Amino acid sequence: MKRKIDSATGRAIYSMRLAIGEPPFAHIRSTIGLNIFTLRSKKKVNIQWNLFCIIHNLKKVHAYGNGFV
Template identity: 35%
Template sequence: EKLEENASIKQTMQHTLKTQEGRKRYALRKQTIEPVFGIIKSVMGFRTFSLRGLEAVKGEWSLVCLAWNIKRMGSLRLK
């Protein structure tokens, strides 16, 4: 089945998940991305944004990512 040229994001994702290659690539999220969000939420305690507005939230998220990267670098150095 061919994807329409003007397909929405949702339709594109549905089409991707119908293929074996698409399912395989999507499954990689479980081992690469999702654990990071889990650690940020549970270990670092970041569950909600404190600021309002897109630019402020972008800045706050950048700080959270910076903290995660510093934490990760520290744990890798100890090995």
């Protein structure tokens, strides 16, 4: 991983993570309130995670309207 990040291409790809990958997780954790999973088993946790992702996406559609999709 260190070799990948130390290359110019790796740095460019990794820096995009801050703008693209992290905000949805931060929003789901802080605004929606998923700090810990309340269910047990991989299947139930996946269902709970999918529900929070659906909520996140529906909030975006509600905020930005039909032009977002």
